[in-house]
Amino acid sequence: MSALTDDTLPITPRAMRDEMIVFAAMALLLAIVPWTGIYPFFVMQALCFALLACAFNLLIGYGGLLSFGHAMFLGTAGYVSAHALKVWGLSPELGILVGTAAAALLGLVTGFISIRRQGIYFSMITLALSQLLYFIYLQAPFTHGEDGIQGIPQGHLLGIFDLSKPMVLYYVVLVGFLAGFLLIYRTINSPFGEVLKSIRENEPRAISLGYKTDQYKMLAYILSGTLAGFAGSLKVFVAQNASLTDVHWSMSGEIVLMTLVGGLGTIFGPVVGAFVIIAMQQYLAGFGQWVTVIQGVIFVACVLLFRRGLVGELAHLLRRSL
Amino acid sequence: MAYGGIYLADEFILETSGLTKEFAGFFAVRDVALKVRRGSIHALIGPNGAGKTTCFNLLTKFLKPSAGQIRYKGHDITAMPPADVARLGLVRSFQISAVFPHLTALENVRVALQRQHGSSFDFWRSKSVLDRFNPRAHELLNDVGLSEFANTPAVEMPYGRKRALEIATTLALDPEMMLLDEPMAGMGHEDIDKIAALIKRISAKYTILMVEHNLSVVANLSDIITVLTRGQVLAEGNYADLSKDERVKEAYLGAGHG
Amino acid sequence: MQALYAQLLVGLINGSFYALLSLGLAVIFGMLNIINFAHGALYMMGAFVAYFLLNLGGINYWWALIIAPVVVGIFGMILERTMLQWLTGLDHLYGLLLTFGIALIVQGVFQNYFGSSGLPYSIPDQLKGGVNLGFMFLPIYRGWVVIFSLVVCLATWFLIEKTQLGAYLRAATENPTLVRAFGINVPRMITLTYGLGVGLAALAGVLSAPINQVRPLMGADLIIVVFAVVVIGGMGSIMGSIITGFALGVIEGLTKYFYPEASNTVVFVLMVVVLLVKPTGLTGRAA
Amino acid sequence: MAEAKLAEKPVAAAGADVLTVKDLQAWYGESHILHGINFNVKAGEVVTLLGRNGAGKTTTLKSVMGVIGKRSGSIRFDNQEIIRATSDKIARLGIAFCPEERGIFASLDVRENLLLPPVVRPGGLPLDQIFTLFPNLKERLTSQGTKLSGGEQQMLAIARILRTGARFLMLDEPTEGLAPVIIQQIGHTIARLKSQGFTILLVEQNFRFASTVADRYYIVEHGKVIDGFANSELSANMDKLHTYLGV
Amino acid sequence: QEKLDKTVKIGALSDQSGLYADLAGPGSTLAAQMAIEDSGLKAKGWTIDLISGDHQNKPDIGTTIARQWFDVDKVDTIVDVPNSGVALAVNNVVKEKNGVYINSGAATSDLTNAQCSPNTVHWTYDTYMLAHATGQALVKAGGDTWFFLTADYAFGAALERDTTSVVTANGGKVVGGVKHPLNTADFSSFLLQAQASKAKIIGLANAGGDTTNSIKQAAEFGIVKGGQKLAALLLFLTDVKAIGLETAQGLNFTETFYWDLNDKTRAFSKRFSERMKNSAPPTMVQAGVYAGLIHYFKALEALGGNPHDGAKVVAKMKTIPTDDPLFGKGEVEANGRVTHDAYLFEVKKPSESKGPWDFYKLVGTVPGNQAFTPLDKSTCPLLKK
């Protein structure tokens, strides 16, 4: 059986240099967006999803675990942050911290339940767990069920940056995204990342070398969940609400789709994938449910025709890891 | 080796008693008492389905025994999780080749070295901290004759080389005892000779328990042979003795051998 | 007390759908090694086919019970031939992703044409009304659903466990190459198996149409509950999925009586508990 | 009774080629395993392929059976080209295969295992005759297939293909891992089948066993047939055999 | 901002495909289109654009669309929004962006109470009105114990709250209730709880597809036969159609518009249904979209142009009395509430119905000044100045 991310290319020092160049280009491009007349709300949203997809990719691309419930981190952090900001009146930085911490805790708890199963079972369990959470949030008083938490105050970050100014908010979100991205990049290229890769490649062998693989997968899962939660907390400032949409299974599906389109197990793939999918939703919004159909078609096409995804195909052509 | 009284208890690095594995009423391994002498090359032979691989799986904890005990270096490891057993220096190699296909040979070995020296959970550090393992990794690759493959992804290496790489990876753990499951399977002549020489060489430092169907390898390498049939120990001894044993002839070698 | 019996009945009805759907999933998983995410969408198609038959062709419920599974089964077989087939040898997860995509397409198309609210499908005349059993009021149609599903489940079990065709299926699950070398057209059998699993889903859809309305998303949420059922019961055995399906429906019914707030979540909570106690599920067959 | 039936339907006139393999090449994925196999089997013969581990004997049988993904060259059976046919079609032409690993199904009981292969043409051995041949099976009909002892599994694997009416049998190492007494029994069975007009292509490591049943031998090495001789020429070829097989 | 011009952009935000799509959705967009045509402003040199969006009954989607309409598409006015949860969320956005918000579809009385806004006009009906008209009538008729089947979101909560206060004020008692998710298909277990409560009245604090499903399944479980009465607190023409007269006959409920009320409503309805896909006459919500926009255009004309300043336009709307062919005379009160007459209807028996949409019997009229929250009881902060 061939694994999902079978043709990952080896990471050489040269590849790492290439990656830094691409990263710099990406950061620069994103930094000038507000001056181009592109609707910043759209890009901010895309950045949140890009971070989310990167976090998800850390787990599937490097840990070999396909979570079909990653929306639960997005939604949980969103709700907790929103509640902290609106009801407790916390400052933005604390709001983000609390939300992200909630996601980390959720990762710990759900990881404990799910991490011992692999393959499709892991996917189904994470999906079911996220649905469990969905129903809890549907009924819990603090989430306001269907109505969601609305009209969240954006406040001043660190007491200085006025987040209700789109420009300020944009750069805050961008910095958040880049920081998250770099952390993921570092994780992939860390001693821990090496072990993770070897587990994905051949878990029985890693066990036989003395690695307690469950613990590594658990850490990867928690990291991934925490970063996904961070994305969720950031998103609260962009959308100014927290709602059930973000914990619904279709959101989990979208996360998978973004990563698949960009390229599972590629570094930049999830970012590209997130932008492609968000842009598509944006421009096809007028076509109603056809968006869903198109997403389905993309899913099918990716699985049947280009399993490597956009960036993966490109990397394969260039024989570089991206 | 065991000369003085102090070492006598330690003469056998691995001992099992009453080791049994039952699969829903079927006994794959039954009441096996195995004693592996420190520093020896011990071979486990027997017909297909005799329970050799199951035995290996039990020793390395990939399977849970239904009954019986396993003692390794004086520890009772019967209930120990697999990773802990490996940490004690009891390491296996696999019947099917077990490498990390998309890591280079060097990285393959490094993953094993890294485990020994901690820091494997450090996700915030650059992996360049792993470079300190490179000299030792190169040394190990050299030992098994893979120097020129250091930067080749394992997937691109020829079959016999993968096997050698796997042994190098296993050696990186600095084990005391190695379990080799059919190390010669799927190899051509030259490879068999090379690996046999390698095994002979490393056996100076390590205890080796191996399963092998290739009788000439068994005959040449092993100090002692245990014959399993139907999950049970049929006989034990050196090759010369066993090849004369009627029961062994009947169960394994066949009437015509000897 | 009356309410308890009534909720148990409602539980049994849900259990019927869980059982039919998880049974279909198990049949498909056995042969194709695929978790059929499209199962919910195909269940929904079953209901829609019944709806079309009635409203466009004037063909009644009873015929729909036969025609809809066949039509949807054929649709499934086309899917298998044109897409799923190409996944042999790939990681199981690709099957999950592909069928998820298929589910999105099918559901999206129906949503475009029919919105997301329910279309009415009325109970066939012969099964209208109810009987007062003394301890509860039993709507006849709901009683019928339980009994009919049970019969279908047992028939499927019989087909797979006790017939020659079933022997081919089980054997091909273990070793398709060898079974083919015995002269059996295994690819065709795989296609038919997918058709059978999908047909079961469609049948459940027809059964549910008069109860649940006909809605494009009727299967989408249900399938996730069924996944939890599958995780709890494992996909190891046909009987296992039937029993787990019905049992969980009943447990859900009990929850509705004793602690209604948890009725949505009880199956998932149960899954968590089972996983904590026995990480491989009750009849675990590891993936 | 059964023998009378069998006699009515010979696969081909005795002595004619039933199977002709020419320049057979085969691949597992990327690896090229068979590099041009040539041999033939006449009706009513027992032909044995000999060769070292990994020489390609099993692969040859599998290629004939059509279960190897990529193959080229020519395989003619009963005057039909089957190099492109799928294995189910090939089976229906009357070729039956007993694989090296036996292929007993765990989810089927012994009876189901036995009755599994469909009858491809009339004239297969009836059950009672199979039970006379392998009395052990009759007693174990309801136990799970893989619960049988190794020897019994091997018997079952052979028995089930006798039922199908196929008259061309390919047996891959039917004696592997079996106790000598069972090997003897299998030897008798093969002799009997031969006398009933079956044609048998055998792969054997156990040369001593092969020599008791075979009419002709082919030596396979590195995916090629490098030699072949009749049983009558055996003693003359003993030396060569030693070097080929290292026995 | 001070400059007036003659361009207007209107966004019809609705549930286009869900369980409220039939009673609002595309029909509301059509109503808005007809209002634009009937206003006659185009002939006077105005450019009026209409776009529509689908909020899918999700507040986050609603606000995202609203925000983008104001930011990117430069929309002035949002109409309809038939979902209380979405409506309240959009209410915040409209206020933040200083647009105009003419809500027709949402029921929650909060829009003109705690959450009222200087940019909002709530046209058609609200939960206070429903509770007082239908609720009061039922308690007075002897239905003094209630069990609520409530849609679990802003609307259901508001309707249950407002009805509960009416029930208790009139000496009745609420013995229990159960919340169900929006867009539920199978109500059996909820209905069983209602049945077990033995309450005389089962109050349906839900709407659209949820209401039709509850009523149909109540019939299946023999609830009405068992002696309990269903109170459809909110029922639309399209719902009656979906249930069928056989099951729906005899239900009492309140609306502020019915196509067959008088010649004016019949004339409009005829024009409307000719342009509808399924030839349905307008529902109360769709009629409200039309009437609300007609009044809005009057205010713009009175201002002499569009100031693109929502608060200013709404203030103007409040100074002009309302008068349109569909709802008759009324006014926009200071809290944004529009008042007009409300009608008590009963669903006809199948034998009484003479046409495909002939469903209602008028049984009473509540005058506009009594139907809605009296200003002195409104909790709207705008009034406290």
Ligand SMILES: Nc1ncnc2c1ncn2[C@@H]1O[C@H](COP(=O)(O)OP(=O)(O)OP(=O)(O)O)[C@@H](O)[C@H]1O
């Ligand atoms: N997981 C299992 N479940 C049931 N039976 C098993 C299982 N694993 C092994 N067995 C059975 O146990 C017996 C011993 O198997 P084992 O793999 O240990 O044999 P072996 O001696 O290693 O044979 P070989 O020489 O073929 O490798 C066999 O009969 C096998 O069918």
Ligand SMILES: Nc1ncnc2c1ncn2[C@@H]1O[C@H](COP(=O)(O)OP(=O)(O)OP(=O)(O)O)[C@@H](O)[C@H]1O
């Ligand atoms: N599934 C496979 N994938 C890749 N290579 C294979 C596969 N099966 C066999 N091989 C290789 O093909 C070659 C020939 O194998 P084959 O099984 O035909 O040998 P054989 O002559 O039957 O040997 P034995 O006596 O061991 O049964 C061997 O080198 C083997 O490693």
Ligand SMILES: CC(C)C[C@H](N)C(=O)O
């Ligand atoms: C159109 C209506 C059914 C909307 C519902 N009354 C609500 O406020 O949510």
Ligand SMILES: [Mg+2]
């Ligand atoms: Mg073995």
Ligand SMILES: [Mg+2]
């Ligand atoms: Mg072979």
